[in-house]
Amino acid sequence: MAARKKRKHDTSASDVEMDMTPMIDIVFQMVMFFVIVSDFSQKDIAKLTLPWSTVGVDDEGDDESRLIINITAPKLSDTKVKKGDEKIFSRIMVRGKPYDFQSLQKFLELNGVQNPKYRETDPSKKGLSNRSLLIRCDKNQSFDYVKAILQICAQPDIAIYKVEIATAEQVDKKKAPRN
Amino acid sequence: MEQEVKMDMTPMIDVTFQLLIFFIITMKFRTLEKKLNSYLPTDFGLNTSSAPVEENFITVKIRQKKASEDPRPIRERSSYYYVETEEIKAPTEKEIFQKIYKRIKAFRDQNKDAKGKIDAGTGVPHYRVVSILDLFHKSGFETITFVGLTVNKNISEGLQWWRKMRETLGDT
Numbered sequence: 001m002a003a004r005k006k007r008k009h010d011t012s013a014s015d016v017e018m019d020m021t022p023m024i025d026i027v028f029q030m031v032m033f034f035v036i037v038s039d040f041s042q043k044d045i046a047k048l049t050l051p052w053s054t055v056g057v058d059d060e061g062d063d064e065s066r067l068i069i070n071i072t073a074p075k076l077s078d079t080k081v082k083k084g085d086e087k088i089f090s091r092i093m094v095r096g097k098p099y100d101f102q103s104l105q106k107f108l109e110l111n112g113v114q115n116p117k118y119r120e121t122d123p124s125k126k127g128l129s130n131r132s133l134l135i136r137c138d139k140n141q142s143f144d145y146v147k148a149i150l151q152i153c154a155q156p157d158i159a160i161y162k163v164e165i166a167t168a169e170q171v172d173k174k175k176a177p178r179n
Numbered sequence: 180m181e182q183e184v185k186m187d188m189t190p191m192i193d194v195t196f197q198l199l200i201f202f203i204i205t206m207k208f209r210t211l212e213k214k215l216n217s218y219l220p221t222d223f224g225l226n227t228s229s230a231p232v233e234e235n236f237i238t239v240k241i242r243q244k245k246a247s248e249d250p251r252p253i254r255e256r257s258s259y260y261y262v263e264t265e266e267i268k269a270p271t272e273k274e275i276f277q278k279i280y281k282r283i284k285a286f287r288d289q290n291k292d293a294k295g296k297i298d299a300g301t302g303v304p305h306y307r308v309v310s311i312l313d314l315f316h317k318s319g320f321e322t323i324t325f326v327g328l329t330v331n332k333n334i335s336e337g338l339q340w341w342r343k344m345r346e347t348l349g350d351t
Contacts, residue, residue, distance in 0.1 A: 027192075051305055053316075055313055056214055074350065101341040105334055125221065139306035139309070142254055144301055146308075165312070167212070
């Protein structure tokens with residue numbers, strides 16, 4: 001009989017020494033996978049400079065169903081447009097996608113009172129949409145864009161009344177209240 | 180007799196990784212932004228200009244200077260500020276806001292149920308409107324409405340308004 005190689009399959013009561021190195025490697029692979037695959041990018045929040053306000057309330061961001069409309073910065077005289085830097089000026093962005101007037105109208109219509117899913121159930125709020133909307137507008141942008149959104153919301157067949165305007169917290173109190 | 184105590188690290192590593200993976204998966208980044216509640220009046224369909232005049236309103240009006248007065252692009256020009264019909268003049272914007280604050284606070288102190296109105300003209304930068312909104316909130320106003328919202332009858336009218344607005348601002 002060949003030499004017994006039973007050593008490797010020794011089922012005696014002695015300790016089984018397991019080499020931990022491959023186990024740790026596998027775990028690292030898994031962690032790397034999850035870290036790379038996880039998407040923390042917040043497409044709802046476009047990069048822009050919010051206007052400063054002293055009376056803003058903390059935005060807990062609890063309402064997951066809240067609509068967020070971003071209005072990006074305008075191209076000012078002193079704005080440096082870097083080559084390759086695809087800066088989108090004066091655009092209405094929702095979830096990372098630009099919207100023009102018609103698509104914005106349609107988008108708000110879908111979330112308006114016409115949609116039975118989003119009707120206020122409270123009888124005192126009949127005919128209103130229960131959707132809340134956060135408008136994040138760059139501080140240097142014209143208020144006309146915010147007006148455009150408010151105008152659509154004010155349409156009786158949309159009736160989105162819960163509108164919030166995003167502001168930034170004033171950090172340096174010594175600075176003059178120039179935004 | 181001294182015995183070397185060998186601690187098996189395996190379960191320790193397992194638990195550490197479990198915790199790590201748990202936190203990675205459940206981590207949610209919160210933005211540290213603030214917001215101003217700007218709920219619209221719920222009387223949709225009613226034309227605001229036909230609202231009963233007995234309501235106590237104080238209107239702050241902002242208009243961009245004309246091209247002849249300020250040659251810069253419309254957004255970058257300085258603004259005229261009015262409380263009701265009186266123009267508020269001061270050497271710095273900070274002082275203008277302080278004067279506006281005094282006026283609206285005085286109005287609010289006299290009328291406990293006073294309501295604010297902001298009338299912003301074309302091209303007025305958002306931050307100036309927010310600053311006025313800020314002053315209204317600081318003065319204790321609970322209801323602030325925006326004046327000058329045109330409710331367009333149909334989408335083509337709305338589109339026309341939009342295009343005209345973009346043209347005036349010089350946006351492509």
